[in-house]
Amino acid sequence: MxxxxxxxxxxxxxxxxxxxxxxxxxxxxxxxxxxxxxxxxxxxxxxxxxxxxxxxxxxxxxxxxxxxxxxxxxxxxxxxxxxxxxxxxxxxxxxxxxxxxxxxxxxxxxxxxxxxxxxxxxxxxxxxxxxxxxxxxxxxxxxxxxxxxxxxxxxxxxxxxxxxxxxxxxxxxxxxxxxxxxxxxxxxxxxxxxxxxxxxxxxxxxxxxxxxxxxxxxxxxxxxRESWSQLSRQFLATGRWRGELVRRYGFRNSTRYFAPPALVVMLTLGLLVAGLRIGGALRGVLAGVLSLIFLPIALYALVIAGYSALQKKASLREKIWSLAVVPTMHVAWGAGFIVGVVRGARDTIDTSRVSR
The missing domain is CATH 3.90.550.10 (Spore Coat Polysaccharide Biosynthesis Protein SpsA; Chain A)
Incomplete structure (x- = not known):
């Protein structure tokens, strides 16, 4: 370049x-x-x-x-x-x-x-x-x-x-x-x-x-987009192509693009730690240290809940949808980004408008 x-x-x-x-x-x-x-x-x-x-x-x-x-x-x-x-x-x-x-x-x-x-x-x-x-x-x-x-x-x-x-x-x-x-x-x-x-x-x-x-x-x-499915597919495809852009152009991309994939990594680690603790494979001091991953996850959940509750002009249905919409945008985009960085976008298309 x-x-x-x-x-x-x-x-x-x-x-x-x-x-x-x-x-x-x-x-x-x-x-x-x-x-x-x-x-x-x-x-x-x-x-x-x-x-x-x-x-x-x-x-x-x-x-x-x-x-x-x-x-x-x-x-x-x-x-x-x-x-x-x-x-x-x-x-x-x-x-x-x-x-x-x-x-x-x-x-x-x-x-x-x-x-x-x-x-x-x-x-x-x-x-x-x-x-x-x-x-x-x-x-x-x-x-x-x-x-x-x-x-x-x-x-x-x-x-x-x-x-x-x-x-x-x-x-x-x-x-x-x-x-x-x-x-x-x-x-x-x-x-x-x-x-x-x-x-x-x-x-x-x-x-x-x-x-x-x-x-x-x-x-x-x-x-x-008009439905949860369309939104998910749109953000998954968009995230994957942003991952492709990072493969091509590195940190010419804004650092804010790396926040959603960091969230996905954090949630994945949280699920892994929770599974190991429930299964009894993780105990003692190590379990306590690794369980600190739940603190930022809890903070994220509180931020989303606060965002939903503080929308003054939104109806109750809109506030409830917000609890699903915002994490969907973040997680779908972040997951797509990670796949795009690792494997490239290849032939990924945004199917959110392809057929009803």
Whole structure:
């Protein structure tokens, strides 16, 4: 991996030059129409287009996308038979034409003024990419519990785009509003990474000398997975791909990514010690020393219980779900991470959206 290049400014794009929105989709029939509507409603000084990469869906997403495209010539459809997210993103970029690229997600909705604010930030900071905050929302008690965890430092470890803060340079950007020239220069998204390709692309942007910016005034609504099974599969796959990124890039990854696997190791040791004590194989002083592992486990349980109890606006069902949701996120991600570090991600896919 090449060293950091001298600091470079991304080009300033003149007003009216146009904006290309790119959106890979797979089984998003319940969310696609709202995501498309929030995108096309963006006020931009110039022409816009929305390029949607269609993976093979089985829930009516493709048919809905074709209906929407038939009604609005600004929507362009491309096929993504591989289903991989970075492949779909690159297909969208190649099919688009304008100098600024805005990544959007079918599970997300852009806030009013999002694009204009991002364009102003790009020109002012001369960054190659800028992103803002992800504000998770929910429609059911389970989904609202997941959303609350996303929006809390307890859930996802306090990444900048999961909360508020001050404008600053960042390691990565949520979704991202990008300068085409810089993205094409570094080779776009790495198609060998099914998850984590955003972080990796931003790493290459920074190594090329470009700035990646976080702007807290940019906000995107995000709809999490709708069931415990989907959430578990999503976080297991995401964790495994982060483990793959650690194999490739080592400690260029933030140290906060190592907290969930540490929790998994701690819980595993706790179960082992408990089993040995119950079976009578562990006694005396050694049993007492090894039993100290239960102290951090108990502390973790108290933190989760306190987090659940202190959610003022949450219903009782949401608080109960929180007791399962947060540990699921941590343990599934951490277990996936460990497997990813040891064995690599290989052909791991996120099956949480594959079929219902």
């Amino acid at each position: 090449r060293p950091q290049a001298d600091r470079r400014d991304a080009p300033v794009v003149p007003a009216g030059a146009g904006v290309s929105y790119i959106m890979p989709v797979l089984n998003e029939v319940d969310y696609l129409e709202d995501a498309v509507a929030s995108t096309l409603a963006q006020e931009v000084d110039g022409p816009i287009e929305l390029v949607i990469a269609l993976a093979p869906s089985d829930d009516g997403t493709t048919e809905l996308a074709r209906e929407l495209a038939a009604k609005d010539p600004r929507i362009i459809l491309v096929d993504n038979p591989a289903s991989d997210n970075p492949v779909g993103l690159n297909l969208c970029i190649r099919a688009s034409q304008y100098p600024t690229i805005v990544r959007v997600d079918a599970h997300s909705e852009l806030s009013p003024g999002y694009t204009m604010r991002a364009l102003e930030t790009l020109n002012r900071t001369r960054a190659a990419n800028v992103g803002g905050t992800m504000h998770a929302e929910g429609r059911t008690p389970f989904q609202r519990a997941v959303a609350a965890a996303y929006n809390s430092k307890i859930g996802l470890g306090g990444g900048a785009y999961h909360g508020s803060g001050q404008e600053s340079e960042a390691d990565s950007a949520y979704l991202g509003v990008m300068r085409r020239e810089a993205v094409e220069e570094i080779g776009m998204f790495d198609e060998t990474l099914r998850r984590g390709s955003d972080w990796e692309m931003n790493l290459r942007l920074r190594q090329a000398g470009y700035r990646v910016m976080f702007d807290p005034k940019l906000s995107v609504a995000y709809w999490p």
